[in-house]
Amino acid sequence: MPLYSPSSRNSHAFLSRIWQDREHLSETEYKGFVQFFYLMLCGHTECVIAEIIRIRLEHVKVAIRHSSVAPVQFKTGDHVETVSSAPLVDSVLQLTEAIRREAQTAPLRKLIELIPKVFPCKLKDVIGDSSVADLEALAALRNLFAHSRDFVVEFELSSSAISDLGPLEKPIKVLKSANLVSNEPFGGRNWNELVDAIHSDEALRYFYKAAQRIELEIYKLGTYGPSNFNIRRLPPLPDIDTEASV
8 A cells, every 4th residue: 555645735734835035036036936935836746646547547447457357268169268368458457557667756747648548538638728738838847947958949040039939939929829928029138028027927827727727627537436536636736825716
């Protein structure tokens, strides 16, 4: 019987405290906090998806236990031979365990790919295209900050217009859709405004609220069997302020 001690409690407690004190941080400290913010938010969402996958796979293991699977009958002419289903059950259990282990350490993008392998639907069928776009933007920010990548954009020398936003492409697209970033063209002279947008309180609140909403929607995938059967809900994201609550 596994014992669980959610590490997210610690990051949630730190987030609640530092969010209230963020105005007292220096510019560099604040940007460091923003990096932690996106990493924590992405990590929390990864954990929720991994847990839902684990729950479903546990249900699969219970449903196909050896005693509940009937033997297979093979008929050749008038001859009927009954063969135990145990080897097939073992194979299914091995596949189930392999997916469970993969989900346990998979990053967000991989977890999104695993959803239709475990459930009879894609993640977008549950949370919608716009929420999937939010998750992909969050994954891009996570990769940017987790690996200490530089902010790099490509722009045309002739016009100074930005031609490639690099890792900022998906986050900026999402923020533009939410009217949090101007639709005016950006170039070499004002590209830093894009970086500022990622670090803005408005962007943080947007992605935080999206993560809270998505978490509630994802848990719908775990509804199977008796109510609350083997459901281990993770500590939810705290309401950092009234504007960030669902």
